[in-house]
Amino acid sequence: MFMELDLQSESPIYTQIAEQLIEGIAKGDLKPGDALPSVRSLAADLDINLHTVNKAYQTLKQEGFLQVHRKKGVVVQPGEMPGVTAGFKDKVQRQLRALSAEGIVRGMAEEEFLRLCQDAFNRKNTKEGE
Amino acid sequence: MFMELDLQSESPIYTQIAEQLIEGIAKGDLKPGDALPSVRSLAADLDINLHTVNKAYQTLKQEGFLQVHRKKGVVVQPGEMPGVTAGFKDKVQRQLRALSAEGIVRGMAEEEFLRLCQDAFNRKNTKEGE
Amino acid sequence: MFMELDLQSESPIYTQIAEQLIEGIAKGDLKPGDALPSVRSLAADLDINLHTVNKAYQTLKQEGFLQVHRKKGVVVQPGEMPGVTAGFKDKVQRQLRALSAEGIVRGMAEEEFLRLCQDAFNRKNTKEGE
Amino acid sequence: MFMELDLQSESPIYTQIAEQLIEGIAKGDLKPGDALPSVRSLAADLDINLHTVNKAYQTLKQEGFLQVHRKKGVVVQPGEMPGVTAGFKDKVQRQLRALSAEGIVRGMAEEEFLRLCQDAFNRKNTKEGE
DNA sequence: GTGGTCTAGACCACA
DNA sequence: GTGGTCTAGACCACT
Numbered sequence A, B, C, D: 001m002f003m004e005l006d007l008q009s010e011s012p013i014y015t016q017i018a019e020q021l022i023e024g025i026a027k028g029d030l031k032p033g034d035a036l037p038s039v040r041s042l043a044a045d046l047d048i049n050l051h052t053v054n055k056a057y058q059t060l061k062q063e064g065f066l067q068v069h070r071k072k073g074v075v076v077q078p079g080e081m082p083g084v085t086a087g088f089k090d091k092v093q094r095q096l097r098a099l100s101a102e103g104i105v106r107g108m109a110e111e112e113f114l115r116l117c118q119d120a121f122n123r124k125n126t127k128e129g130e
Numbered sequence E: 001g002t003g004g005t006c007t008a009g010a011c012c013a014c015a
Numbered sequence F: 001g002t003g004g005t006c007t008a009g010a011c012c013a014c015t
Helices: A013-027 A039-046 A050-063 A086-105 A110-121 B013-027 B039-046 B050-063 B086-105 B110-121 C013-027 C039-046 C050-063 C086-105 C110-121 D013-027 D039-046 D050-063 D086-105 D110-121
Strands: A066-069 A073-076 B066-069 B073-076 C066-069 C073-076 D066-069 D073-076
Touching (some): A013 B086, A050 A066, A086 B086, A086 B110, A110 B086, B013 B050, B050 B066, C039 C050, C086 D013, C110 D086, C110 D110, D039 D050, D050 D066
Antiparallel strands (some): B066 B073, C066 C073, D066 D073
16 A cells, blocks of 8 residues: 655645545555554554544544444445535535636636546546647 | 635635635636725625735735736736646646545546536536436 | 836835936936936826825935935936945845845855846846856 | 844844845755744744744745645755746846945945955855955 | 634834 | 734644
8 A cells, every 4th residue: 555645735644644545445456345554553654643544544434435343443445435425526516616717717728627637537647748 | 706705614714715716717707907805895895804815815916816016906917827837737636636536436427527527617507416 | 217117016116216216327327417307297107106206206315316406306416426335335235145145045156146246236137048 | 043133124024034044044054854943932032923933934935945844843945945046036136236226326346346245145244344 | 732724903114 | 095014812723
């Protein structure tokens, strides 16, 4: 499990961890039922505080992406993943509006914007000058 | 100039103001050279502190979307707007990756995701059950 | 008398006027005893407030670069110009320290810095990539 | 880390702080990666408000001289410092032109001016009567 | 304890 | 009246 943290980023570390776990699941690196490293070991790996890792796990558990087992520790939700809720759709729309608005002002073409969206969905690295 | 604030939102007020101003420019409600309300009057309008408005203005000035004109006060950048910089593209990609990853995990189809993107770019309100 | 104002600049308009008058004298465009445009006409020319022009003139008069005659109006100091006072030297040093410090941090070579200084003194436009 | 403020100066306190930090980096007192005092402690040290210190830090962060590290607080840019940008060169030229113009009018010799420039770059205190 | 955000109220330079 | 600066005090998220 690769994980890169940006300690200068404005987004909190626990959020970065959570997002990268979600990405891992999306990419299939992490499959339903897979065990995640313990809070302790991941914290040691990333050289950060236990609480921080724990908060990331708790957040994802809260949203239904992870489960905490007494014996197996933390595992990727083996049952049904949360679906496309209204809340999620709202979040997506709000962010997309802001992003696209700035894109428009900066003179980005719709085509270019949509290509970025498509590439992101398909995990492609959109290259410069392409 | 309509502006709606969600004081309970996790995103800071000054960010909300900045985003709505960008949206205003994107929609054409605000045109290059247009004067914005003074920090004081907008603050009074929104019933918030003038420093909060000021921070929004300063942020956008810093990024090149606004200018502070010694005679006209704060105005929408009358010259060339900042273009699609590498930094902006980066921000877009990072957000789109996180957004789409969660979408994928939640079982959202690529088609649906792209429709949301397209609608956002074209300022449409994607309706539920459509 | 050419004069260019930057209404977006952080330095006040009256300062910009004063500096350009000093430059005019330094370049020899304005000679001791030369009459300057009246406050009214210069304000009209530059499309700014009377007070602003007046403040520029007053500042320079205060420092001894201009004189105000009842009949001739405002003229460039026909007698002895103020010399290199301790106060002036101080101002120069303070600004040079700050400028050069930032230059050093940005990796500017001493040679490059001094060339800029020399070119400035000789009213040359230092060209890019030279 | 020594720091001297002139509360009567026309240049704002936060600018003075920023300049002295840059000087500290230029002199090598502050090295890349070094942690700076927290806004609170520096504010207490200087007996000023923490927001004033914060503004100095934010300004330098914006320009790329400082970073806010989630674990270490505010640190001197550990990576590459911003280089000699066109914007910086512009600023230097503008200031040098104004400074040297006044020097010329006051009858300062080119030699003397350049010595001041050189001494500033090399952190020497040019003494009176030298 | 750290930085980030927000409020409230004040003074000043500028136009 | 405008933005710029400064102070003071408060709450919060994060580590």
